[in-house]
Amino acid sequence: MSTMIKPKHQRLVLIVLALVALIGAGLLAAIALRNQAAYFYLPSELVAKPPEMGRAVRLGGMVEKGSIRTQPDGVTINFIVKDDKARVPVRFSGITPDLFVEGSGVVAEGRMEGTTFVADNLLAKHDEKYVPREMKNMSTAEAKAVIAETK
Amino acid sequence: MSEATAPSKRPGLAVWLPLGLFAAFLALVFVGLYWPADREVSSAFIGKPLPVFDLPPATDERPGLATPVFKQGKPRLLNVFASWCVPCAVESSQLAALAKQGVEIDGVAIRDRKEDVARFLGQYGNPFARIGKDDLSQVQLAIGSSGVPETFVVDSKGIIRYQHIGDIRPEDVPMIMRKLAEAQ
Amino acid sequence: MIAELGLAMLWMAAALAVLQLVAGALALRPATAHLAGIVRPVAMLQGVLVACAFAALISLFLSTDLSVKLVAENSHSAKPFIFKLAGTWGNHEGSMLMWVTIMSLAGGFVALIEKRLREETLIATLAGQAFVSLGFYAFLLLASNPFTRLAEPPPEGAGLNPLLQDIGLAFHPPTLYVGYVGLSIAFSFAVGALVTRDVGPAFACAMRPWVLGAWIFLTLGITAGSYWAYYTLGWGGWWFWDPVENASLMPWLAATALLHSCSVLAARNALRTWTVMLGVIAFSMSMVGTFLVRSGILTSVHAFAVDPTRGTFILALLAIYIGGALLLFALRAGTVTEGARFAVVSRESALVFNNVMLCGILGIVLVGTLYPLLTEAMGVKVSVGPPYFNPVSAVFAIPMMLVMTVGPVLRWREDTGGRITWQIAVPALVMAAALLAVELLLAPINLLPALGLAIAPGLAVASLQPLVGRNLRRTPLPIYGMVVGHFGIAVALFGMASEGAFSTERLAAMNPGDSQQVGPFKVTLSAIDPVAGPNWTALQATVAASYAGAEPIVLHPQARTFANPPGNRTESALLTRWNGQLYSVLGEEGEDGRWQMRFWWKPFVPMIWYGGALVALGGLLALLGRVARDVRRLVAIDKIAWRRERQGR
Structure with a gap:
């Protein structure tokens, strides 16, 4: 019976265990979130305060008119994402979403490599109601145009 | 299981922890749900007169749209739409219902082509008295519209009284009728 | 009328x-x-x-x-x-x-x-x-x-919505609803038991079939939802840690913990307050999930029409039910008498460990899901994705799976490690061998997939051990349920790890007649044709895929256009073999007339969903076993009552 937990202590032990797990999970989550959460950038923010190389971030803005260039491989495209203050070159390999067109809004998930933003994924809205929440504060003429285009 | 004997043990603080965490969660989502009041662009143009404009017709079936129309002594609806906009198609039945109740509706087609507008009106009905063609979104921006569709209630003197952002749902129709009555 | x-x-x-x-x-x-x-x-x-x-x-x-x-x-x-x-x-x-x-x-x-x-x-x-x-x-x-x-x-x-005209999506939400609502019954049982301070084995036995039933539906719902996202989104992924997905995962995690603590309470009359608490939490998570999805408070890749006023209503309900229940819990938990005791090394302890780890994962997922909301309140916009969720949940999942290998062979109340040396050693050896094989024989792969590939076989072997030395015909169904369920976890884990470790992707612009090599497949684009369905038109690619030189099999990925209401959807085409799946997507036509095609070869990826189905099957076996026993018991009670009545006359 030596390994038996004392009656008085059992509930205490269980509570302590649960608390430790909870706090552990919380701390772990806090640390990981600090390092792993992908921050959302507007082009001007990206240019003013670029994230570290290779860090996963999101970039949201307008696809500049006439900027989409398809590379010879047929699946890599280069284009410019801009807001009213800055322009960021973006590279993406893959199948673009249906609503990805020049002059429309886009959210690109990816990372900075040198001065180019390499996107792993382009998010377009899935239904007519979807406007990226992150864009709601753009509050410039660009934002209005983004909403107009993606609405 | 006889549990009638209440144990003398006092409940620890730990039993309140779930409730505390839950309260924190509620507070967080409450803020999230109500804080972003800026999600809807509230119009700075309400109470202001319509800017002066004169748009060419967007379709051969209807005349174009110019500011004097709005000073004829009757409140009107100004609907900003586009043939390429899905919610605009969705709200067409509500616009038709409004037109049926005698509301005069004018349209501004944003960055559109004549043949597309004609196809759109053919498919979803044409509730408009006039349709202006706004290829550069000039009028749209001048009246403080941030997207399509949007609908403005303009009173008999050409003053903007109400701005409806997004498509008009069936449940919005009575409210728009009320705004029109108020604008009389 | x-x-x-x-x-x-x-x-x-x-x-x-x-x-x-x-x-x-x-x-x-x-x-x-x-x-x-x-x-x-x-x-x-x-x-x-x-x-x-x-x-x-x-x-x-x-x-x-x-x-x-x-x-x-x-x-x-x-x-x-x-x-x-x-x-x-x-x-x-x-x-x-x-x-x-x-x-x-x-x-x-x-x-x-x-x-x-x-x-x-x-x-x-x-x-x-x-x-x-x-x-x-x-x-x-x-x-x-x-x-x-x-x-x-x-x-x-x-x-x-054409996106919703999909047989999977038509039956997916109701499956989850049944799960959520089943948890509402567990919630009511917990509240009832708190009100009358009657938390004991009878309560656990009454609640357990409902938890099991809800859990089966949740398991099926999540498995099917994952497969649906896999083949409709056309991104080749099977889990995106999207808020909508997390909303269904969180109740499942809580229900899994509840299921296990229920069996401790039913068999050993221990973990009383904890089980009641979990009963409340499990339903809370269903409500929280519904709220997050319906209120549109978080952005999701899945299409959902959202409405803040509905969110407000669900939030109010959430506050009343869950707040009320937690208040009741805080007031009554101290008066629920202590349950039976157990030793540090015992089945109970293993289950407590499992519970704590599951709750840890639950906390991780909840925090990660809500974090964007928290930072947004402070003016910073972030999104949280796999780089956070994968490693952090693994910190809890891996120890849990290790304990899972021994838990089922431990005795209730008190046990010693010495008694089950063999049962510990065999899975441990299998894991070590698998890890060695992965590290030595294969090209370097990431840590998490490597651990998954090592743990999965050990867990599979361990999950069968409760059957060793038993008369298989007389083994109760719930034991089979546990074995099948745990085996299913091992199978799913293997599928996930294999997908993470061995997937190969090929993205190319192709003319009809061009070929590409994707893993062991040689794929040839034969033609692109327009086709029409009942309410859509589509461009359809004809792709011939030949596995390692064998006779080619034809695939037809499509890009569909719906008329009413207007919309587009890519329809990927899959080729399933025993050892994996070839996934093909048709993209757009380029300016030079070539077509964008995307292919993945994903070895053993279907095992993810087979595993999920096995887990659900395990739940079903356990449920059938419990219900059958309850029915037999009721019949026996009726018989005795009837006899007494006759004797009385």
Whole structure:
């Protein structure tokens, strides 16, 4: 019976265990979130305060008119994402979403490599109601145009 | 299981922890749900007169749209739409219902082509008295519209009284009728 | 007429729910205890009425009665039968009615069959259930009446979103609803038990089938949802840690923990407060999930029409139910007597460990899901994805799976490691061998997939150990259920790890006639043709895929365009072999006339979903075993009562 937990202590032990797990999970989550959460950038923010190389971030803005260039491989495209203050070159390999067109809004998930933003994924809205929440504060003429285009 | 004997043990603080965490969660989502009041662009143009404009017709079936129309002594609806906009198609039945109740509706087609507008009106009905063609979104921006569709209630003197952002749902129709009555 | 009848039945059902709540609450006082007799019949009648109301709505949808607003907005006479049927719950109002229907039917069923619980506790449970349903009745009747008529019926319905015209999506939400609502029964049991301070094995036995049933549906729902996202989104991924997905995962995690703590309570009368707490948490997570999805407070890649006012309503319900239950818990937890004790090395301890780890993962997922909301309140916008969720949840999942290998072979109450040396050694050796093989024989792969590939075989072997030395014919079904369920986890883990470690991707612009090599496959684009379906047109690629030089098999990925309402969808084409899946997507035509094609070869990826199905099957076996035993017990009790009656005469 030596390994038996004392009656008085059992509930205490269980509570302590649960608390430790909870706090552990919380701390772990806090640390990981600090390092792993992908921050959302507007082009001007990206240019003013670029994230570290290779860090996963999101970039949201307008696809500049006439900027989409398809590379010879047929699946890599280069284009410019801009807001009213800055322009960021973006590279993406893959199948673009249906609503990805020049002059429309886009959210690109990816990372900075040198001065180019390499996107792993382009998010377009899935239904007519979807406007990226992150864009709601753009509050410039660009934002209005983004909403107009993606609405 | 006889549990009638209440144990003398006092409940620890730990039993309140779930409730505390839950309260924190509620507070967080409450803020999230109500804080972003800026999600809807509230119009700075309400109470202001319509800017002066004169748009060419967007379709051969209807005349174009110019500011004097709005000073004829009757409140009107100004609907900003586009043939390429899905919610605009969705709200067409509500616009038709409004037109049926005698509301005069004018349209501004944003960055559109004549043949597309004609196809759109053919498919979803044409509730408009006039349709202006706004290829550069000039009028749209001048009246403080941030997207399509949007609908403005303009009173008999050409003053903007109400701005409806997004498509008009069936449940919005009575409210728009009320705004029109108020604008009389 | 049918619509008015449906509405009337809904109102009557709501009135009965009020009666059920009031009578139930009064019956708990000695002065009005005689009211207890009406609670059960009222609960059953309420279930029947609301089921009739739901049937009325289904019939309106099947006959496409366009004078009903909901039908006019969400259906279309030209839609295939199955989507007319699914259209009933493919919208907000209908899905809420379905929710209430399942909830009330389940409540009625509890009233009909539950005999083990003390009558008082059962009455309190039914009153709790009525309280929960009342909120939803109020929501339906006051804010989202599904039976509203239109003054002028439109000539044709407004159709259904083409994205929603998918057989998987038609039946996926109801599966999850059944799971959520099953957890509401567990919640009511927990509340009932707290009210009467009657937390014991009888409570656990009464609650367990409901938890099991809910858990089976949640497992199926998540598995099917994952597969649906895999083949419709066309991104080749099977889990995106998207808020909508997390919303279904969190109740599952809580229900899994509850299931295991329930069996401790039922078998050993331990973990009393903990089980009650989990009963509350599991349903909380269902509500939180529904809230997050429906309120649009978080952005999601999955399409959902969202509405903040609905969010407010669900939030209010959430605050009342969960806040109330947690308050009750805080007040009563101290007065629930302590359960039986157990040693540090015992089956109970292993299950406690499993519970704590599951709750850890739950916390991780919840925090990660809500974090964007938290930072946004401080003015910073972030999104949280796999780089956070994968490693952090693995910190809890890996120890849990290691303990899972020994837990089932440990004895209740007290055990020693020495007794089960072999049972520990065999899986450990298998894992070590697998890890060695992965590290030495294969190209370098990431840590998590490598660990997964090592743990999965060991866990598979360990999961079968409870059967060793047993007479397989006389082994109770719940034991088989546990074995199959744990084996399913191992299978799914192997699929996930293999997908993470060995997937190869090929993205290319191709002319008809061009070929590409994808893993062991040689794929050739033969042609691109327009095709038409019942309500869509599409561009269809014809792709011949040849596995390691074998006879080619033809695949047809499509890019579909829907007419009413307008929309596009890529339809990926899959080729499944025993050892993996070839996934193909057709993209756009480039300026030079070449077509973008995307292929993945994903070795053993279907095992993820086979594993999920096995887990659900394990749950089903356990449920059948429990129910069969309960039925036998009821029959035996009836027999004894009947004999006594005869002797009495």
